[in-house]
Amino acid sequence: MSKILSLRTKFLYRAILSLKNEDEARRFFRDLLTETEIEEFSRRFEVAAMLDKNVAYTEIVKTTGMSSTTIARISKFLQGAFGGYQLVLKRMSHQHTIAPHERRDVC
8 A cells, every 4th residue: 555545544534533423424425425335335334234143144135235245255354354343333232223124113
């Protein structure tokens, strides 16, 4: 990774860390990303949450529309050395945040 790319990435991470609430995050990500990109990232994170709850691949495919190849890749990262998914999922579970696939009031 070049030094410039690293500085750009750090700048982005700092921008994300400056957000104070869900509304600010929504506004920032909507400016930064297309609706399609936001939906794609959201589905990937939902897949990670479902894998963390030991939901079967077939159910994840049905619920999220993601391919089994993408689900396998997310599974690899979920169990990988970086630990990003695990860190966030653990923190969210302590906040009792309900994932979309766990909601009963959504059709």
